[in-house]
Amino acid sequence: MKPIPREESSVKADRPLLLTQGDAAGIGPEVIAQAWARVPEPAAVVVGDPQVMRRALAQCRLQRPVQVLETISEPRLPGAMAVWAPPGLPATLLQGSQGLVRADCGLAAARCIEAAVGAIQSGAARGLVTAPVHKEALHAAGVPFPGHTEMLQHLAGVPAVRMMLVNDELRVALVTVHVSLRKALDLIDGPTILETVRQVHAMLVGPLGIAAPRIAVAGLNPHAGEGGLFGDEEVTTIGPAVQQAQSEGLQVHGPYAPDTVFMRARRGEFDAVVAMTHDHGLIPIKYLGLDAGVNLTLGLPFVRTSPDHGTAFDRVGRGTADPSSFLAAWQLGQRLTISAG
Template identity: 60%
Template sequence: MTNRAPIALTQGDACGIGPEIIAKLFRTPQAVGCFVIGDVAVQRRAVASTGGGLVVAAIERAADAPDVPPGCIPVLVPPGLPVDLMAAPIGQVDARAGAAAARCIEQAVRLARGAEIAAIVTAPIHKEALSAAGVAFPGHTEMLQALSVDAGAPLPPVRMMLANDELRTVLVTIHLSLRRAIDAVTFDAVLQTLRISQQAAARWGEPAPRIAVAGLNPHAGEGGLFGDEEIRIIRPAIEAARAEGIDATGPFAPDTVFMRARRGEFDLVVAMTHDHGLIPVKYLGVEQGVNVTLGLPFVRTSPDHGTAFDIAGTGRADASSLLAALEMARRL
């Protein structure tokens, strides 16, 4: 990694486990070529809570990251961090932590758009803390989408994919109430998701992925008995995608299609709503799960778990999902 652009790890919510899993990651050889965007004091506290033994040093540029010696965590401090961030209580929602998380994401995108880094790996943020800080985005995905283009420019269509070694799921709708998400399942949204999924799979070496499309209603509508979105919207979108050469099939019953994909019948599943798609992947274990934002002009991955306020500060957090996210970023 030393002769390539480094990978940036955003620190996430300072009151959660993000800084701790970053500290654990830097105790592995996989951290070579990475640096943290965040607060130096917060990262030192996380090192102490996870056993010490690492030095935390501020760097001025992303390009300085490969020059730090082994056993050192390089931290690039973004502008605008709250000066009293360390006063935010660990394990609680705090506007200061939300504001700091947003500043880290903003800096990471600036570096990615300037080609100063190879990818962004984001530690978990807390949506309530973001909101308390006045950040007008419900989560990472929407914020990264808006920051990836100049103000006033059309937003790139993006989708969330959650993946592990057994299952990959791409979502048509993301952070919406269920009532609004159903309305957001349109022909264009489904077809666009299939196109984005096809393009993303080609990036990781699968130019012709077998894509299963899950229905919206129980039993995929059962021929219109339990809802007609499959007939009116989803099936026509699949047919349009197939006319473009995309190997998409369905719609299949949401309660069985993930099992079929896990057994190897499909390479990925497109699901209509957030929980339809993410519950099966997370049930298999968050330790190896990776969240990937598809459609951005840069690579972004993250662990598939949250801030885990209940164990923050204890040093017990597992860094496996962050490590998997880093490895996925390198593959992409």
């Protein structure tokens, strides 16, 4: 992973990239600490609990002072980790054990996300990189969203968002995300597929700067249904959505067999793949490794990226967290927010 370069614009640096701490009982604070130590002069602010971040620095054996900010816009001290604690964080985050599902940690993660989005919407910050949250902890805290994507959609007030995972070899967007497979089948329809394709195209030609992107749409059934022999969704639903996207001038092709389309994209035939379900799309990209994978949310009015891994409860507290994926998310978030001005 290439190091994140220093900011060239003091104006942009004054509007920091926000890094939310994620679940305090998970690996998020440690990957932030490890990543922060590798970034020269970070134009960023951690949204989280200062004591949690001090613990993470100590666990990672990093000598770094923590500057507690009163506001996002407060001048940041060179060499210090800038941390802004939003209102409403539980006072119990250091009292319980790490590596466990805890309602207070779920609540704190949600408060940090809400505050970060509010800061971006007010113009005080320019984008968001989120450390992992734990869905069970969010649920235990009474948060009415299964994860980041759905919460961010609600906070941003947009009708639809999509998840795209990217690394150096693949870009994969999902039509359905955090629902059971049985429910996902009911959610796959023409308008939803078409909206996903449109959002992928907008991201590719806009922030990612690909002039004429080629998008492949994966089928749902084995061999893309074999003309209806193994299921007819490709004929009745996916194919017509592809045709509608083509009529809008988009370079969209498919539906293709899910077991080969990712290989074709990896070889350069396509710039992105649209997959129908969560595991259809994420197994191939995660198989290539979690160290460089980045989750990029489509459809938001601001940039949001995150690492391609979870809270890693089984590894927390050792100080050996690999920050590669978080660094990749940070790097992409910085590049996209700078290119957007």
